[in-house]
Amino acid sequence: MMRFALIGCGKIGKVHADSIAAHPRAELAWACHPREQAARTFAAEYGAKASTDVDTVLADLSVDAILIASPTSTHVDLITRGVLAGKAALCEKPIDLDITRVDACWEQIKSENPTVMMGFNRRFDPSFRAVRDRIRSGEIGRLEQLIIISRDPAPPPPGYVAGSGGLFRDMTIHDFDTARFLLGDIVEVQAAGGNFISEEIAEVGDIDSASIMMRGADGTLCQIVNSRRCAFGYDQRVEAFGELGMLTVENLRPSGVRFAGGAATEVADPYLSFYLDRYIPSYRAELDHFVTAVETGTPPEPGFADGRATLALADAAGESIRSGRVVRPGV
Amino acid sequence: MMRFALIGCGKIGKVHADSIAAHPRAELAWACHPREQAARTFAAEYGAKASTDVDTVLADLSVDAILIASPTSTHVDLITRGVLAGKAALCEKPIDLDITRVDACWEQIKSENPTVMMGFNRRFDPSFRAVRDRIRSGEIGRLEQLIIISRDPAPPPPGYVAGSGGLFRDMTIHDFDTARFLLGDIVEVQAAGGNFISEEIAEVGDIDSASIMMRGADGTLCQIVNSRRCAFGYDQRVEAFGELGMLTVENLRPSGVRFAGGAATEVADPYLSFYLDRYIPSYRAELDHFVTAVETGTPPEPGFADGRATLALADAAGESIRSGRVVRPGV
Amino acid sequence: MMRFALIGCGKIGKVHADSIAAHPRAELAWACHPREQAARTFAAEYGAKASTDVDTVLADLSVDAILIASPTSTHVDLITRGVLAGKAALCEKPIDLDITRVDACWEQIKSENPTVMMGFNRRFDPSFRAVRDRIRSGEIGRLEQLIIISRDPAPPPPGYVAGSGGLFRDMTIHDFDTARFLLGDIVEVQAAGGNFISEEIAEVGDIDSASIMMRGADGTLCQIVNSRRCAFGYDQRVEAFGELGMLTVENLRPSGVRFAGGAATEVADPYLSFYLDRYIPSYRAELDHFVTAVETGTPPEPGFADGRATLALADAAGESIRSGRVVRPGV
C-alpha cells in the first residue's frame, strides 16, 4: 500500500482523499491542515492521523507521497520540502503564480531526481484521453486544428479572483495543459480578453472571458475559448481536426432522457454541472497513474516541467493582451 | 412529354400538379374537377385545359396518363375507365374501402395489361428508400425486427373520419405499405386500438391510436405504432433491426439550429409539421418513377396488387381487433 | 448499520455485495454459497463470515436482511425461510417460474407482514425513473403509448436457456416490470415470437425474439420489442408518448467522443455493453431503497406482489403465442 499524506483538507482535498480511499493500493496516512478541526474531520472519515504541522507529516518515514491540495502560494514550498524529505508529490495546479519561483524551486529539487506530478486531471478524462490515443493512432491523419472550449458554470466566489493569478493562470491553465497534451509543445500565443460577466473581476484587473490562438512547434493551430460563466452548465469540449477527419468531445449529460413537445424537440437535460460531476473519474485515474508511476519508478505525466510550461503559456497570453502582439512563451 | 390529366383539384391534387410542372418530361394537359371553378383555377396556374367531365378528358387521345386525386369512392371507377381508355394511371391510396370492389375492378381491367401505380409516396422518401437499399445490400444482415412509428400532427377535420374507412384503411395503410416495402409479404396481423384523442372519432366507431404486430412470410417481426395526434409534429420513424446492426430513420427538422440554456440543452426545432413538409421530395420522386415506368414500359411499383395487399392488411387488423385473434390477411 | 446475508456468491451476487460495501449504512455479515470456496472468497473480500448453510446464516440474530442471488428455483424456499426467521428479503427476479408456487409462498408468509423486495433494478435507473417522475408530473399529459425496446447483446451461455423458464419469464420479465412501473396495471397481452438467432434456443422450445402488445387498466397501449442478441450492445430504450409530448430514454455511451470522416459523420462509440455497465448505478440505488425501506418500516417497491404480477404477464404472453389470442393475465 502506498501511504499518502494529504496537505490541504478543503473541497479539492476531499476529492483526492476519496480517490485515495477508493484506490486498492493506496491509503491515507495523514490529513494535514492549518485548522485542526478540518484535519481531524478528514482523519476520522478516512482512518488517518491528523496534524496541523507539515514537518510532523514529512518526518513520518512510512509516508510515501504527499498530495498537495493547499493554496497555490504554498505549493513551491511544499514540493520542495516534500521532495527533500524523500517523498513523491502529486500537486494541484498551478505550481505557483510566479515563474521565477517555479524555476527556483526546480533548482532546489532537481538533483534529487524528484517524482513530482501535476494535477492536470483532464488528461485522465476518458473522452479527452480517447481523443489523444485516436489522434496518435492516425485516425484523423495529421492534426491540423485544435479547438478547446472551456467554460465554468459560474464565476468563483467573491474574493477568490483577486488572489487567483488571473484567468489564464487559474482557469485557462487546464486548457493550456489540454492543448499540450493533444498537440505537444507550443511556440506562439495570441490572446484577447473580455469583461462581460462580473464587475468584481474587472475591478481587480482581470478578465472573465477570453479568446486564445496558439501555434504548436509543428505548426498545428489551436484556439481556446474561455468564459467564467455558462448558463447551461460546465462547457467542456474539444475538436481535433485533421487530414482524414475530426474527433470531438461533446458535453456529458447525467441521463439519456430526451423530451419532444409542441415547442421543441430532442430536448436534453442540462449538462453535468461542474468538475465534481464531470471529472471525478479523471481524478480517480490521475491518482492511479501517480501510484503506478511511483510503484514502477517511471516518471509520472504531467510532471513538473509540464506545470512550468503551462504557466509560461499563461504568462505569454497575458503579455499578448498587454502588447497586442504574438508572444513566444519563455522556454 | 408525357401528358397528364389530373382528376381532383384539391390539396393533394395540387401536390401532384406541382410535381408534374416540375418534371422535365411531363406536363399537365387537363385539370378535371366537378366544380368548374376549381378546375379553371388549376388550369390557369399550370397552363392546362379545364373540364368538369371525365369523359371529355379521357377522350383526348393526346393524354397519356391520368393522375387520380379525387375522393376514394371514385377511384375504382376512374381506374377502370382510365385503363379501358388506354391511359396509364397513378392513383392516390387506397384503391377502395371495400376489397370486393377492388377485386372486381381488377377483373375488369386485368386483360388490358394495365399500367396502374398506387400513390404510396413514402416508398420514394430518400431516407426510407436508403434503408431499403441498405437492408438489401446486407448491411444489417438478415432483417429480424421492424418498427414503424407513424403519428399525424392532428386529427383530420370534423366529418372526414366517418367516410375514411377507419384508421387502418385511411392512415395505417401507408405504414402497411412501408412494412411490405421493407420486409415483403406479411402473413399474420394482430392489432389493438385506443381512443385517447377525439370523441368524434369514437362516436363514429373508429379508433385514434393503434398498436399492430405483424409477421412476414419469412418470419420477420414487425410492429407499427399509430396516433392521430402528435404534439411535436409529424412523427415518421423507422427502425430496421438485423443480425449485424440497425438502420433508423429519424424525424427531420427544418434547420440545423440548437439551443442550450439553463433548463435544457441540445434543444432542436419542432419537426417538419406534416406530409406537405416532410414528403414533398417523395411525391416528386414518385412521379418521376411513374413517368419513367410508362416511358420504358416497365411495371411501376407499388402497383395495383400492392394497393390490394395493403387493404387486405387493414381489413385483417380490423378483424383482429374485433376477434382478439391473430388474423392471416386474405390473399 | 443494516447487516446483510448474501445468499448466492456468483456474478449477480458480486454486484450486490459491491452495493452493500459501498452503502454507508449497510455491511455484509455473511456470504453463503453451496461451494465453500465461493463463500470464502466473498467473505474475505468483504470482511464477512462464510457459510455453506443457510440455516446457520438465518440463525444469526444480528442479521437484518437476506439478499437472495441464488438460482431461481431456490427463491421461494429462501424467501419463506428468511421471512419466517424474521429477516427482510431482497430477492433477484423472478420469484419462481411457476405461479402456483409463488402463490403458495405468499400464503405461507403473508401473515408475517413480510418485507420482501424484488430486484427489478431498472426501476432505479436514473433515466427510467426520471421518465416515470416526469410522466407523473404531467409533462406529457395523459400517457397514451409506451414503447420498450430491450435487447441483450448476446444470447446466454449454452445450457442456460433450458432452465430459464423461457424468454418471457427470464428476460422480458424486466420489461413487464418497467411497463407496470410506467403505466400501472396491465389487463391484456398479445405476443408473437421469432427464432432468428440460436438453434439451441429453438431446440429447447423457446424463442429468441419477441413482439408484445399490452393494454393498461386505463387503456394505455404498450409495445415491447425483445431480442436475445444485439450487434451494437445492450439496447435499452423507452418511449413514453402522451397528449403533450414524448419522453424517451436513449442508450448510454461510455464517453462523449464522436468521429466524422469521409464515409460517415457523428460516429459514436458502441453503447454500454451489458447490464454490469448500464445498470450499476441502478443496483446501488435499489439497495439504498431497500435499506431505507427497512429502516423506516415502509414497504419497499417493487414488492412481492409486483414480482407475482410480472410472472402473470410472462405466462399470459406465452399463452397468447400458443393460442393466437389476446390473453388477460391472471389476477
Next chain:
Amino acid sequence: MMRFALIGCGKIGKVHADSIAAHPRAELAWACHPREQAARTFAAEYGAKASTDVDTVLADLSVDAILIASPTSTHVDLITRGVLAGKAALCEKPIDLDITRVDACWEQIKSENPTVMMGFNRRFDPSFRAVRDRIRSGEIGRLEQLIIISRDPAPPPPGYVAGSGGLFRDMTIHDFDTARFLLGDIVEVQAAGGNFISEEIAEVGDIDSASIMMRGADGTLCQIVNSRRCAFGYDQRVEAFGELGMLTVENLRPSGVRFAGGAATEVADPYLSFYLDRYIPSYRAELDHFVTAVETGTPPEPGFADGRATLALADAAGESIRSGRVVRPGV
C-alpha cells in the same frame, strides 16, 4: 416582372439563373458572357437573349437589374457601368481585391444613390438567419462569444488560388460577413495561418488554414476557424454564446438515416458536400430579398458598404499575420 441581365455564365451564374427562373416576379432577359457559346446556352435554357457585349445589355431599357457573376476583377467596372446605366446590381463577392479600387468605385457611383447588393448568400441561410433573429429577440441575452467554423471540402482547382486574392479575401470573406451579420461592426483583428494541405497554395504565398480572433465594437469576442479541405464535407457551423445560453448551427445531412453496428453507433451520413447542396435555399432567398428591395425602393442588405467592410477585415487579417499584431481594420 423584374428583368435581369446575368453577366457571367459560369457555375455560380447558373445558380443565380436558376434562382431567377424560380422566382415568381423575376425573369432572365439577357445572358451575357465573353464566350458566345456560353451566353447562347444560358439564353436557350432560360428563354433569354444572348450577348457577348455588356454595353448592349446595359442599353436595354427594359432591363431592371444586373446580376454580376463574372470574375472578381470585372466587378468594379460592371457595378459602375450598371449603376450609371440606371440598373440595380446584385454582385457576387468580393467587390474587388484592392480596397482603393473599391473606394474609387464608390466615389463614382455614390451620387446616383445606387441600389447595390453584395452576394453574401449565407445571410439568407435559414439556420444562420434564425440564429441572428433569436439573438436579437434576446433569447441568449447579450452575445459574448461567437465561433464560426468554415471549411471547404477540397481546395480550389489548380491555378485558382493565385488570382483569388488569398484565403482571407476569397474564402474567409464569407465568414467576415457572417460575423458582421451576427455581431455588428468589428474593431480588432488577429490572425494566424497554416499550410497543411496544398503545396501549390504555399508556393503562391497563400495559406490553406487559418485561425482568426476579432473583437466587435461592443466588445463581443469572435473566433473563426478556416480550412481549405475537410474530409467529412462542407463544415459550416456557428456557435453564438451569450449570457443566457447558446445557439448553434449544426451541419446538415441529406437524410435522417442512422446506423448502429458492432463497431460504432449513431453513424450518420456524410454532411452536405458543398455550397451547391448546402446553400441553394439561401441563394433563392437572397434573390428574393434583392427583388423585394428593388420593388419597394428599400436598400438591400448586405450592401456596398458591407462588401467594403469585409474586404477591410480581410486586409486586416493579412496585415496581422505579417506584423504579428492586433490590427484595427481601416474605416
